Amino acid sequence: MSQFITQRANGAGAARPGEDGLPPSAPSSRPRPSARRRISPTARRQRRAAMLFLAPACVMVAIYVVWPVLSTIRLSLYSWDGMTDATFVGLANYIELFHSQTFYTALKNNVIWLAMFLLAPPMGLAIALYLNQAVAGIRIVKSLFFAPFVLSGVVVGLIFSWFYDPTFGLLALIIGHGIPVLGDPHYATPGIILAALWPQTAYCMILYLTGLTTLSSEQIEAARMEGARGWALLWHVILPQLRPTTFMAVVVTVIGALRSFDLISVMTGGGPFESSTVLAYYMYDQAIKYYRLGYSAAIAVVLFAIMLLFIVYQLRRLLRNER
Numbered sequence: 001m002s003q004f005i006t007q008r009a010n011g012a013g014a015a016r017p018g019e020d021g022l023p024p025s026a027p028s029s030r031p032r033p034s035a036r037r038r039i040s041p042t043a044r045r046q047r048r049a050a051m052l053f054l055a056p057a058c059v060m061v062a063i064y065v066v067w068p069v070l071s072t073i074r075l076s077l078y079s080w081d082g083m084t085d086a087t088f089v090g091l092a093n094y095i096e097l098f099h100s101q102t103f104y105t106a107l108k109n110n111v112i113w114l115a116m117f118l119l120a121p122p123m124g125l126a127i128a129l130y131l132n133q134a135v136a137g138i139r140i141v142k143s144l145f146f147a148p149f150v151l152s153g154v155v156v157g158l159i160f161s162w163f164y165d166p167t168f169g170l171l172a173l174i175i176g177h178g179i180p181v182l183g184d185p186h187y188a189t190p191g192i193i194l195a196a197l198w199p200q201t202a203y204c205m206i207l208y209l210t211g212l213t214t215l216s217s218e219q220i221e222a223a224r225m226e227g228a229r230g231w232a233l234l235w236h237v238i239l240p241q242l243r244p245t246t247f248m249a250v251v252v253t254v255i256g257a258l259r260s261f262d263l264i265s266v267m268t269g270g271g272p273f274e275s276s277t278v279l280a281y282y283m284y285d286q287a288i289k290y291y292r293l294g295y296s297a298a299i300a301v302v303l304f305a306i307m308l309l310f311i312v313y314q315l316r317r318l319l320r321n322e323r
Contacts, residue, residue: 003049069304076297086294093298102274103299106282109189110258113278116193117200117257120198121249129234131205131213142209148286157266160195182268185275192263192276200256203213211245247318251311255315258307279303 009286076093081087097103131142163170181191223237261280268278268283270285279299287296
């Protein structure tokens with residue numbers, strides 16, 4: 001009797017699977033943790049090869065992108081003229097920047113640049129749709145539309161400076177009287193932006209021409225069989241397939257609008273009365289003319305933050321639409 005009690009206490013008399021009406025337990029199909037974490041030699045070699053291929057690019061990005069950004073942020077906390085020892089001033093450069101009237105003028109002009117410069121992607125798309133056809137002589141027409149992109153900003157600035165000249169410029173001949181576009185604070189910034197739109201539209205046209213070659217002909221034919229034509233075909237079939245190209249065109253256009261410098265330097269030099277200056281030119285002006293490298297670095301940090309916020313927003317929007 002005592003032996004039976006001991007066996008029951010130790011679980012010797014517990015019911016087995018299948019006895020006393022209990023169903024037999026199915027064998028566990030879950031893999032062991034060690035088997036799940038095991039990596040095959042082929043996968044390990046592929047991972048190692050991928051890391052080796054990525055290593056040079058990562059090193060280049062770290063040296064030429066990450067390190068300069070961190071150095072600029074550090075420099076923005078100092079007062080330095082490039083010759084004497086740097087003096088730590090903390091956030092004094094940012095405080096002075098946000099109290100400067102020229103900063104807000106440059107920021108307002110950057111917003112105007114951004115609003116008007118975003119006309120380049122739709123205009124580039126319209127030209128690309130027009131040129132995306134197989135007719136005689138279309139290659140020559142494409143070359144003519146692409147020509148402004150290969151011109152440097154200095155050449156474009158000189159061409160439009162002559163175009164806007166109130167005495168012998170082409171604009172004065174067309175209108176019949178001279179208008180000092182680059183000498184008027186109200187017209188200088190729009191005049192420079194129109195000059196910058198010329199090569200930027202050509203660049204967006206090239207992006208969209210490349211994207212149009214990757215369209216799915218099956219989807220387009222199926223949409224046409226369903227009766228889609230014109231605007232409906234463009235909006236519901238073609239533009240969704242061009243979403244990555246549109247993202248690239250918008251990002252490049254925004255970056256070009258925020259870092260605009262060469263045309264301003266050639267056409268107005270930030271004038272008249274600093275009315276056409278932007279953050280990039282204001283940064284150059286403070287660093288090169290007045291030797292205020294710390295203050296210039298603070299402007300660069302603010303400009304970088306604006307670019308980063310806009311690009312992150314556009315990237316999240318693209319990823320959300322892809323899902």
